[in-house]
Structure formats: C-alpha cells, structure tokens
Amino acid sequence: DTAVSQTPKYLVTQMGNDKSIKCEQNLGHDTMYWYKQDSKKFLKIMFSYNNKELIINETVPNRFSPKSPDKAHLNLHINSLELGDSAVYFCASSLAGAPKGNEQFFGPGTRLTVL
Amino acid sequence: AQTVTQSQPEMSVQEAETVTLSCTYDTSENNYYLFWYKQPPSRQMILVIRQEAYKQQNATENRFSVNFQKAAKSFSLKISDSQLGDTAMYFCAFTNRDDKIIFGKGTRLHILP
Numbered sequence: 001d002t003a004v005s006q007t008p009k010y011l012v013t014q015m016g017n018d019k020s021i022k023c024e025q026n027l028g029h030d031t032m033y034w035y036k037q038d039s040k041k042f043l044k045i046m047f048s049y050n051n052k053e054l055i056i057n058e059t060v061p062n063r064f065s066p067k068s069p070d071k072a073h074l075n076l077h078i079n080s081l082e083l084g085d086s087a088v089y090f091c092a093s094s095l096a097g098a099p100k101g102n103e104q105f106f107g108p109g110t111r112l113t114v115l
Numbered sequence: 116a117q118t119v120t121q122s123q124p125e126m127s128v129q130e131a132e133t134v135t136l137s138c139t140y141d142t143s144e145n146n147y148y149l150f151w152y153k154q155p156p157s158r159q160m161i162l163v164i165r166q167e168a169y170k171q172q173n174a175t176e177n178r179f180s181v182n183f184q185k186a187a188k189s190f191s192l193k194i195s196d197s198q199l200g201d202t203a204m205y206f207c208a209f210t211n212r213d214d215k216i217i218f219g220k221g222t223r224l225h226i227l228p
Contacts, residue, residue, distance in 0.1 A: 033216075041154075041204055043218040056215055090160060103150075104216065106160035 003027050006091050006107040013081060014115055020077045021110045023091030031055070032074035033104065034066060035090040043090070049074050078112075086114045117142045119209050121219035128197055129227050135182075136192040136222050138207030145169075147211035149183070149190045154221075155203040163205070166190065194224075202226045 004025045013019055025032060033056075034046040048056040052068040063079045078085060091107040118141045128134040140149070151163040166174045166183050173181050178195045194201055207219040 041221050041223075043160075043206060043221075045215055045217075048215070058215075088158065092160075103162045103165065109158045109160075 004091055004093055004105050004107040006089075006110050008110060009108060010111050010113075012113045012115065015081055015083060017081050018077070018079045019081060019112070020075055021089055021091075021112070022073070022075045023107055024073050025091075025093040025105070025107075026072065027093055027095075027105060029093035029095050029105070030071060031094050032068065032071075033092040033094075034074065034076050035092065035106075037088040037090060037109070039087070047074075047076075081112075081114045083114050086112055088112070117144075117209060117211070117217050119207055119217050119219040121205075121207050121222050123222045124220070125223040125225070127225040127227055130197060130199060132197055133193060133195045134197055134224065136194075136205050136207075136224065138190045138192070138219055140188050140190065140207070140209045142188070142209065142211065144211045147209060149181075150208040150210070150216070151179070151181070151190075151192045152206045152208060152218075153201075153203045154206065155200075160206075164192065197226045199226050199228060 007022045031050045033048045037043045046060045047066045049068045051071050065077045068074045088109045088111050090109045092104040094102045094104045120139045147168045149166045153161045153163045164174050164176045164179050180193045182191045204221045206221045208216050210216045
C-alpha cells in the first residue's frame with residue numbers, strides 16, 4: 001500500500017496553462033507539505049498544512065495555490081505556468097508536524113516540464 | 116537565518132569501504148532535530164537517520180551512524196561497509212520549532228564495484 005501518493009508522476013505542458021497535482025496520504029498524518037526540487041537537486045519547502053490549515057507559505061508566487069479538502073489530501077494548483085516552474089514537486093506528510101522531529105514521508109514526486 | 120551546508124557536492128568510494136558525508140548547520144536554537152535523507156535514482160526520498168539535539172548519544176541505524184557535534188554544529192553521516200545500493204543523493208536536513216525542514220544542497224554519492 002502506497003503511503004503518500006501523487007498524481008500524475010509526469011506532467012508536460014505548455015507555458016501559460018493551468019495544472020494541478022494531487023497528493024493523498026493514508027498514514028493518518030496531521031501535516032502535509034509541498035516541496036520543489038530544482039534541476040540542481042535543491043529541495044525547498046513551499047507550503048505546509050496542518051489539519052487543513054495553512055501553516056507555512058514560503059514566498060511562493062500566488063500562481064501556486066494549495067488546496068486541502070481534508071487532512072488526507074493536499075493538492076497543488078498552478079496557474080499561468082512559466083518555464084521556471086519546471087521541477088520535481090514532492091508531497092510529504094508527517095505526524096503532528098516537524099517541531100517534534102517526526103519523520104516526513106515523501107511521495108514519489110511529480111516531474112513537471114513546462115515547454 | 117538557519118542554514119544547512121553540505122561541502123561535498125560529489126563523492127565516490129569503493130564497495131565495502133567506509134565513507135563519511137559532512138554537514139554543518141547554523142542556528143541559534145537549542146532544541147532541534149537533524150536528519151539525513153537518501154534520494155536514489157528512483158527519486159524517492161527516504162529517511163536514513165534522525166538525531167534529536169538534546170540527546171548526546173549519536174544515532175545509529177545498522178550500517179549508518181552519525182557524528183553529532185552540537186557545539187561545532189556538525190552532523191556527519193558515516194556509512195560502513197558501503198553497498199552498491201547506497202548510491203544516491205544524500206541530504207542533510209534541520210528542523211526546529213518553526214515547523215520547517217531546511218535541506219542542504221545534497222551530496223551525490225557513488226559506490227563503485
């Protein structure tokens with residue numbers, strides 16, 4: 001059983017389009033995250049949600065909008081895609097959030113390519 | 116600002132050798148957590164080992180162990196008896212009460228047959 005799943009795994013789209021990436025976790029975790037990994041493998045947090053509430057928003061352009069319909073899901077919607085949005089996007093989840101040092105479980109990643 | 120620095124962008128060692136990956140961090144906090152994550156070519160991020168700053172004892176997980184030097188803000192990862200499956204990117208990471216994990220830029224480790 002997949003603990004954290006993301007769909008799609010690969011996404012190729014044209015500049016200017018709007019796209020969504022879905023994330024679901026079946027671990028019963030309270031907190032979910034979105035990370036962006038650029039072409040140099042640098043991994044940076046974008047958002048975190050705790051029980052459907054936004055906790056962290058790391059100066060991400062407002063073209064990126066996370067949506068959490070329930071605590072098991074955290075979807076990422078991106079409007080007006082730009083070339084610089086090309087990256088691998090990882091969803092992750094943890095129990096009770098990072099301050100308690102709990103492990104974050106990562107999804108398989110979604111490779112987004114903007115042409 | 117909190118930062119995590121991995122000074123070795125890439126390393127190669129022979130299978131069965133021991134290798135140490137370096138990590139330093141900067142924080143004014145006293146309570147925090149440190150992690151090493153592994154990202155193999157499959158792209159999956161996997162937790163290797165975790166250390167709580169208030170614990171003096173170095174964490175160990177089978178062939179993986181850390182050398183945690185709190186005063187020096189150093190958190191190195193030692194892999195003993197390295198195996199081909201250890202080939203991956205290794206990320207050192209830090210988190211504290213801000214509920215935000217900060218990752219280093221990673222070290223690409225190649226285990227050679």
